[in-house]
Amino acid sequence: MPDWKIQVANTADSEEISQLYRTVWTPFLNDFPKELMDNRMPLAREIKASMEKKTYFIVRDKAKIIGVARATIEHGACLLDRMVVHPEFRGKGIGKALTLHIIDYARNNNAKKIWLDTSPKLTEAIALYESLGFRECGLFRKHYWGTDIKFYEMLI
Template sequence: MSPTVRDATPDDAPALAELYDRVWALETSALGEKLAAERRAAPEEIRRWIETDRYLVVEETGRVAAVMGIEARHGTYHLAHLAVLPEYRRRGLARSLMERAEALARESGAVKIWFDTAPGLEAARRLYASLGYAPCGYLRRHYWGTDLIVYEKLL
């Protein structure tokens, strides 16, 4: 069964809370303890995220295996909270989410996609470069003292 990219629903919140809990626990060294802890959200908070912004999920083998948030504002798409369960990594799920977000952005007439990531997330940074995203800024000691690289792609 091939992976399916779809919009998240409020019913996905418990699975997404578990996904984020597992993923951010593994990324503490790259994100810093406070930021990693802050990104681990309860299902109620994730439901609010889904109701406020658009979240995409990838289902594989009947399980939510990856997620990414999209904030559409002022002709731009801001991507956030991209996470893939460890046992589903290196299968193209993050790429599928990024490509779907880009298609949605183009359909909406957005002029740019942007996001930030921690310098230590090397696999993610390689993915972004392979998709044509380029670093456009560096935020020092930004979230809880964590440095971030800002990426963008003009559409």
């Protein structure tokens, strides 16, 4: 696995992160409710505002942002969400590297667990989380705008 350089994003990266979310989620528009897709494709200003409380980690290929994932530590637990990898750069270990990086970040910030939610339809994401040892801990039916959501956790 190449040693992807992972950086903390800053507010100047918001527009490019927003564009990456759009690139990744647009092909899924027919698979999920519109509200969920809108939520997964935030505007740059929404990303910028959320950076006050949430940490975005990015991977670049040369200057271009090709992967992003977000971590939020609250109540001693770390939520991992908003992870995407540009379609042209998948299968190269970037998603794994981002997830492992957030596990380290959580440990270093005294979190006792990492948790996340995902859709049963996102089979690549589920394969990634399960390969790293996340444990499925429940299926919430019609949880986000009528779509089923699976929860995963890892104690650290």
